[in-house]
Amino acid sequence: xxxxxxxxxxxxxxxxxxxxxxxxxxxxxxxxxxxxxxxxxxxxxxxxxxxxxxxxxxxxxxxxxxxxxxxxxxxxxxxxxxxxxxxxxxxxxxxxxxxxxxxxxxxxxxxxxxxxxxxxxxxxxxxxxxxxxxxxxxxxxxxxxxxxxxxxxxxxxxxxxxxxxxxxxxxxxxxxxxxxxxxxxxxxxxxxxxxxxxxxxxxxxxxxxxxxxxxxxxxxxxxxxxxxxxxxxxxxxxxxxxxxxxxxxxxxxxxxxxxxxxxxxxxxxxxxxxxxxxxxxxxxxxxxxxxxxxxxxxxxxxxxxxxxxxxxxxxxxxxxxxxxxxxxxxxxxxxxxxxxxxxxxxxxxxxxxxxxxxxxxxxxxxxxxxxxxxxxxxxxxxxxxxxxxxxxxxxxxxxxxxxxxxxxxxxxxxxxxxxxxxxxxxxxxxxxxxxxxxxxxxxxxxxxxxxxxxxxx
Amino acid sequence: xxxxxxxxxxxxxxxxxxxxxxxxxxxxxxxxxxxxxxxxxxxxxxxxxxxxxxxxxxxxxxxxxxxxxxxxxxxxxxxxxxxxxxxxxxxxxxxxxxxxxxxxxxxxxxxxxxxxxxxxxxxxxxxxxxxxxxxxxxxxxxxxxxxxxxxxxxxxxxxxxxxxxxxxxxxxxxxx
Numbered sequence: 001x002x003x004x005x006x007x008x009x010x011x012x013x014x015x016x017x018x019x020x021x022x023x024x025x026x027x028x029x030x031x032x033x034x035x036x037x038x039x040x041x042x043x044x045x046x047x048x049x050x051x052x053x054x055x056x057x058x059x060x061x062x063x064x065x066x067x068x069x070x071x072x073x074x075x076x077x078x079x080x081x082x083x084x085x086x087x088x089x090x091x092x093x094x095x096x097x098x099x100x101x102x103x104x105x106x107x108x109x110x111x112x113x114x115x116x117x118x119x120x121x122x123x124x125x126x127x128x129x130x131x132x133x134x135x136x137x138x139x140x141x142x143x144x145x146x147x148x149x150x151x152x153x154x155x156x157x158x159x160x161x162x163x164x165x166x167x168x169x170x171x172x173x174x175x176x177x178x179x180x181x182x183x184x185x186x187x188x189x190x191x192x193x194x195x196x197x198x199x200x201x202x203x204x205x206x207x208x209x210x211x212x213x214x215x216x217x218x219x220x221x222x223x224x225x226x227x228x229x230x231x232x233x234x235x236x237x238x239x240x241x242x243x244x245x246x247x248x249x250x251x252x253x254x255x256x257x258x259x260x261x262x263x264x265x266x267x268x269x270x271x272x273x274x275x276x277x278x279x280x281x282x283x284x285x286x287x288x289x290x291x292x293x294x295x296x297x298x299x300x301x302x303x304x305x306x307x308x309x310x311x312x313x314x315x316x317x318x319x320x321x322x323x324x325x326x327x328x329x330x331x332x333x334x335x336x337x338x339x340x341x342x343x344x345x346x347x348x349x350x351x352x353x354x355x356x357x358x359x360x361x362x363x364x365x366x367x368x369x370x371x372x373x374x375x376x377x378x379x380x381x382x383x384x385x386x387x388x389x390x391x392x393x394x395x396x397x398x399x400x401x402x403x404x405x406x407x408x409x410x411x412x413x414x415x416x417x418x419x420x421x422x423x424x425x426x427x428x429x430x431x432x433x434x435x436x437x438x439x440x441x442x443x444x445x446x447x448x449x450x451x452x453x454x455x456x457x
Numbered sequence: 458x459x460x461x462x463x464x465x466x467x468x469x470x471x472x473x474x475x476x477x478x479x480x481x482x483x484x485x486x487x488x489x490x491x492x493x494x495x496x497x498x499x500x501x502x503x504x505x506x507x508x509x510x511x512x513x514x515x516x517x518x519x520x521x522x523x524x525x526x527x528x529x530x531x532x533x534x535x536x537x538x539x540x541x542x543x544x545x546x547x548x549x550x551x552x553x554x555x556x557x558x559x560x561x562x563x564x565x566x567x568x569x570x571x572x573x574x575x576x577x578x579x580x581x582x583x584x585x586x587x588x589x590x591x592x593x594x595x596x597x598x599x600x601x602x603x604x605x606x607x608x609x610x611x612x613x614x615x616x617x618x619x620x621x622x623x624x625x626x627x628x629x630x631x632x633x
Contacts (some may be wrong), residue, residue: 013593141538142538143534150554151559158559161567164517169570169573180589196580198493199493199591201492205500209510217565221559221566228555239568329576435496439498440612
């Protein structure tokens with residue numbers, strides 16, 4: 001971390017609040033575009049609800065397809081945010097400052113979108129509610145707590161609630177700042193949201209303690225959520241290729257891999273769209289790239305572990321599943337794409353410091369990772385079901401329909417739209433944290449060199 | 458006796474610290490003085506006293522509540538529909554542990570948030586003298602005192618080199 005830019009508080013306010021206080025024309029264009037794509041997804045969901053699950057490409061024995069794959073994918077994306085934010089806060093990493101909020105907000109929208117998919121997938125979402133919430137007193141029907149499908153909502157609810165509150169608490173000082181710069185109804189709104197924040201020593205002290213305490217509390221939740229999502233599969237005895245103890249750490253690390261890559265994508269977009277070159281610098285991409293090399297390699301290790309233990313016993317279903325994935329078209333093509341996209345193209349690229357500091361390259365390679373990781377989730381879920389049964393005549397196939405494709409595409413637009421609307425109301429980079437960073441930084445003379453130094457309590 | 462409030466604004470943190478020192482020399486207590494800033498300064502930067510809090514108690518209370526709710530929910534739903542499957546016990550402990558864990562964490566987080574708000578004395582409904590320049594880099598030193606000591610407070614703020622001094626227009630009233 002050698003690059004430092006000296007910025008005044010006034011400039012920080014002006015630059016970081018410009019998205020909140022002014023609405024450029026492109027904003028509305030982008031909202032319309034994303035809204036239209038998300039709208040198509042909503043129409044597709046309506047189509048599914050009206051006509052039933054027959055409009056999906058599901059059939060015996062493949063009852064989980066694109067929608068559940070997409071659910072796992074978005075839960076994975078949601079993991080980066082809080083992971084990055086919480087770990088960087090706990091370790092007081094200086095480069096966290098511009099990254100944390102955007103990453104946390106990505107968590108909120110990714111997780112909310114993820115939570116929609118299992119419900120939509122049932123075809124009758126309203127009938128699924130009593131599976132989750134114990135409200136059916138009249139019939140005495142309660143959630144079956146023995147099912148991982150019930151653990152999922154409890155974990156997601158905890159994680160989503162925790163993340164929203166985590167974001168809100170860190171947002172309060174900035175809400176006070178926006179309140180001071182707005183008039184009319186917006187001033188009233190931000191006055192309420194900022195809870196009368198004034199920035200006295202007590203409030204700042206509690207803000208600092210809250211960051212650390214909430215980080216420490218949310219990290220175990222973060223680990224539990226994707227573990228529990230993995231148990232949707234790992235606890236299923238009927239699908240042998242899923243029934244593996246390695247699934248929980250494998251899913252968690254995979255989630256971190258795809259999630260941190262998504263943060264890289266988002267940081268690049270933030271930099272380009274909002275022109276935040278004073279805050280998001282090549283240093284940040286360098287640091288995230290180094291983190292990703294470690295995370296991706298750990299993820300590959302778990303992938304190989306899963307493969308190795310699966311093949312060691314030479315169980316027929318396991319062999320059939322791996323043969324399908326690796327040697328039969330089109331799964332084999334997808335397998336090659338997945339391997340290249342999620343590891344073998346980006347990681348060698350990221351080993352070079354020059355590449356890690358090339359923001360355009362980081363942007364496209366991080367997108368590549370997520371294309372690969374989406375396919376990874378698909379290859380875990382669908383081939384396992386296609387080769388679930390012991391007899392070849394009971395094997396099945398799966399091809400997604402337009403309805404599924406529309407909903408999956410719509411989910412990407414929905415998350416983008418959520419982030420965009422959030423950026424209209426709240427600064428995506430925490431201004432007070434930037435100011436704190438400016439306050440604590442100084443230049444230290446070491447020999448003939450001047451190096452940036454930081455003071456910490 | 459009616460209270461009056463004054464707010465000195467300082468571009469320079471040293472001047473703000475000097476203002477606090479002046480006020481303390483003028484026998485204003487920590488309770489009378491409030492330091493407002495748009496940036497978290499290191500503790501003690503303005504000579505303020507250490508701020509104690511009991512935030513760490515809140516997550517434990519929340520965790521206990523969350524655990525209890527999780528236990529009640531999981532045990533209650535299984536016991537109220539006692540269907541024996543495969544001769545196994547009605548209460549299945551491993552799944553209960555998972556939901557109780559989530560309940561515990563949720564309770565801990567919720568109570569921590571309540572604790573943060575409580576210990577930060579938020580939400581703050583009563584308005585006092587304030588200036589938007591505080592979130593632009595100025596440090597505000599606000600002093601609330603009896604009307605008869607108000608002039609002394611103003612002098613202390615001005616002597617330290619305040620860029621601007623604001624005060625309530627009449628005893629008990631506040632300006633934003």
